[in-house]
Amino acid sequence: QSALTQPASVSGSPGQSITISCTGTSSDVGSYNLVSWYQQHPGKAPKLLIFEVTQRPSGISARFSGSKSGNTASLTISGLQAEDEADYYCSSYGGSSSTVFGGGTKLTVL
Amino acid sequence: QAQLVQSGAEVKRPGSSVTVSCKASGDTFSNSGISWVRQAPGQGLEWMGGIVPVFGTARYAQKFQGRVTITADDSTSTAYMELNSLRSEDSAIYYCARDRGNWYPPIFYFYRMDVWGQGTTVTVSS
Numbered sequence: 001q002s003a004l005t006q007p008a009s010v011s012g013s014p015g016q017s018i019t020i021s022c023t024g025t026s027s028d029v030g031s032y033n034l035v036s037w038y039q040q041h042p043g044k045a046p047k048l049l050i051f052e053v054t055q056r057p058s059g060i061s062a063r064f065s066g067s068k069s070g071n072t073a074s075l076t077i078s079g080l081q082a083e084d085e086a087d088y089y090c091s092s093y094g095g096s097s098s099t100v101f102g103g104g105t106k107l108t109v110l
Numbered sequence: 111q112a113q114l115v116q117s118g119a120e121v122k123r124p125g126s127s128v129t130v131s132c133k134a135s136g137d138t139f140s141n142s143g144i145s146w147v148r149q150a151p152g153q154g155l156e157w158m159g160g161i162v163p164v165f166g167t168a169r170y171a172q173k174f175q176g177r178v179t180i181t182a183d184d185s186t187s188t189a190y191m192e193l194n195s196l197r198s199e200d201s202a203i204y205y206c207a208r209d210r211g212n213w214y215p216p217i218f219y220f221y222r223m224d225v226w227g228q229g230t231t232v233t234v235s236s
Contacts, residue, residue, distance in 0.1 A: 036223070040155075046205070048224045097169035097217050098157065101155040104155070
């Protein structure tokens with residue numbers, strides 16, 4: 001299985017909205033509504049932000065939202081804050097019990 | 111509050127094996143899975159495999175098939191990941207994570223890692 005494709009970096013100013021894309025294939029993102037998004041700050045373990053494309057775990061801000069169209073999933077962060085600066089990873093169920101991650105996107109808050 | 115506590119850092123020689131443990135506290139494994147994910151220095155996340163402890167059924171990413179073994183002891187709420195034939199490229203932080211995926215009998219879908227261990231650094235060097 002190949003990794004999902006994410007942009008290497010995105011940036012935005014405080015208060016703005018940004019969107020991170022995650023492109024897979026018809027065997028993973030396109031076949032299952034089982035896309036998750038994770039946030040990782042330097043030196044920390046990843047944190048689940050979104051699961052099943054659009055669902056937020058308890059305690060996750062509504063500023064984080066997810067969507068999917070065809071083989072591409074997206075994470076939108078609205079009202080950017082300084083503490084949102086981190087690496088973001090998407091993942092998708094890919095069949096045969098396995099999951100596959102994207103390569104990660106570094107978000108810079110200007 | 112569920113928590114996963116992993117074993118300490120390891121330094122290994124090429125060709126040897128390493129076992130990392132992951133103990134759950136504050137919550138049992140219940141019907142969840144445990145996924146193992148690694149992250150090489152400066153690189154992204156990579157799913158290695160997972161297990162549903164209550165059933166003991168492990169599944170592996172194709173890349174690691176034959177080289178990794180994931181087990182669990184439900185009575186002690188501890189999962190283990192053993193990686194064999196280590197090479198320098200295996201130097202990474204290894205994470206365990208509770209996976210609240212879903213059962214679509216007879217298969218457990220690993221896709222929703224909601225509680226993570228602190229990570230275990232494995233260094234492979236001669």
